[in-house]
Amino acid sequence: MSETSEQGKLIGVGVGPGDPELITLKAYRLIQEADVISYIANEQGVSQARNIAAQVLNNTEREQLEIPVVMPMCDDRSIANRVYDDAANAIQKELQAGKTVVFLCEGDPLFFGSFSYLLERIQENYTCLVVPGISSVHAASSALQSPLTMLKESFAVISGRHSDEDIIKVLSLHDSVVIMKAGRSRQRILTALDKSGRSHEASYLEYIGRKDEKIIRDVSGLEGEAGPYFSLFVVVRQERDRS
């Protein structure tokens, strides 16, 4: 990591789970002060992270260059890696010119986020900073008004990308469990909850804090069809040990 002041700085900034008011004061300030704004966008040019920060960007009087990183929807990591290589090059060109580049990240930058792949490509060459954001895990427990962890409880996060066996093992071992990226794996997760005897302790959430938010506290009536990428299950003990 180089500290020379002529060079620019890359700052990964978490903008939270969706509600624009869940942006931190620090994120707000750094977005406004940035020379360059970058973010992941889909092939239609839509960026969830940029949408969350839209009001902050509109309030800036500064001329800001934007670098959208267009990520095609596919499971081929070699394509994703090429997109990250190209994005890292474009960002480093700005850093070399002494610019401050803010990369907008949904939720928290280092929690299942794309920023990790840019950071690992750039942090050896330029000064980098990371500003944490509210992750969907904490947004979910706030929306449910249900403690995520108390006292001696243990807590784990897995995703619908894990095997049935792994999901069941984690549900058996930990008091509180969040299962992220539940979209395409919804039926498998419902079966795993059933097999581990924890269906009655599970809630299901989609698009927390956005206008299409959905909260289902009784998953017994939930269909096994695929849901959106931004859906998750929260499982907490019904009887909690308070000793």
Added chain:
Amino acid sequence: MSETSEQGKLIGVGVGPGDPELITLKAYRLIQEADVISYIANEQGVSQARNIAAQVLNNTEREQLEIPVVMPMCDDRSIANRVYDDAANAIQKELQAGKTVVFLCEGDPLFFGSFSYLLERIQENYTCLVVPGISSVHAASSALQSPLTMLKESFAVISGRHSDEDIIKVLSLHDSVVIMKAGRSRQRILTALDKSGRSHEASYLEYIGRKDEKIIRDVSGLEGEAGPYFSLFVVVRQERDRS
């Protein structure tokens, strides 16, 4: 939960891990709009949560009543429960009078926080809201500039209050592990890291984002003496699967 508008509202507000700039815009607004501010304080009257929010409170022109909830340092849950009972009564008196009460919480309100105990005493009787905050877990990975989770990695949080056996089991099962409340258990945790072969993947952090912040990336030289309550270990895979 009662929705009648003559009654007040209790709002648990996360103020983040320590840096006052990691307060969200929503927390900032709600703290300023509150009639009553409440928080946990120690026997000397010091409240970490209030300290983090001090600038926001100083910027308020509103007259705000403060209800400090003094929690003695002890492991006796019956004393803590009596303190929560009394605090819930004092807060409900204000809610009954139609006041909006904001309870300030370090980190996130529902992640190992005291707010859970007030919420469970009050949520049946009055309207409650929870505003998530940045937890120390995300503050730690940002401070380390190291991804907490990538792709198919699993993640777990345990605390120094768990048994040696449980800590070793979690270190063996999960890719990324945060061990909170490491203070008095530091030696036990160092031994567990050693036994599970993950000492070289562990970092140690104290008081993240505060003036006495300490970050140790090589725990092999860390002494086994007790550390502060707000200390934690972050363990991530050295070789990460990117496929």
